[in-house]
Amino acid sequence: MAFTLNVNGKPQVVEAEEDTPLLYVLRDELGLNGAKYGCGVGQCGACTVLSDGVPLRSCFVPAASLTARKITTLEGLRGADGKLHALQQAFLAEQAGQCGYCIPGMIMAAAALLGVKARPSEAEIRAALDANLCRCGSHNRIVRAIQRAAQEMGT
Structure with a gap:
């Protein structure tokens, strides 16, 4: 299934199953490797990204459920000039x-x-x-x- 996510201020069309965790979409489909796989059940925080400014454990939340939200990853904290946050x-x-x-x-x-x-x-x-x-x-x-x-x- 194809759907669009707003990741780091840009629309990203991804092809993934409806229940694919956001972490896998970020890492495998979009090449954003800042968020890490730690526990797989949302308890360690290594996979934390922001969803509309709120921390979200990306390892177990289905990516398709976030189409109406703004997702920010570690890579997205950098400014347009590429400088570190x-x-x-x-x-x-x-x-x-x-x-x-x-x-x-x-x-x-x-x-x-x-x-x-x-x-x-x-x-x-x-x-x-x-x-x-x-x-x-x-x-x-x-x-x-x-x-x-x-x-x-x-x-």
């Missing part, structure tokens, strides 16, 4: 990732938070990331990176 720059500056597997989901969850709260407290950041798992223990650097990005975005 302030969150991406801050994660690099704070060395927030060790293995890096959770980082796309963490950045997307943080982008959603900063989309509704320009200056979140540390507690609000931790709450927004609570459902995103990191096995490396980079949480403190991840929180610092989000605080740094919030400050840079506010200036």
Whole structure:
């Protein structure tokens, strides 16, 4: 079945079964590999993308159910000029990732938070990331990176 998704501000016609998870469409059909497969049941957060600005676990949501929504992936955070988003720059500056597997989901969850709260407290950041798992223990650097990005975005 063919359907159109709005991904990173562009209409994308995809050919997939109606129940194909969005993650597979993004990675296999559109070549967008930022979102990662982690658990397959929406519990780890590695596959997080934004759907109309709200974090969405793409590993189990059927892509065909999202035709009326705007989907933003990690790749879509970059500006038209190709520069990294302030969150991406801050994660690099704070060395927030060790293995890096959770980082796309963490950045997307943080982008959603900063989309509704320009200056979140540390507690609000931790709450927004609570459902995103990191096995490396980079949480403190991840929180610092989000605080740094919030400050840079506010200036």
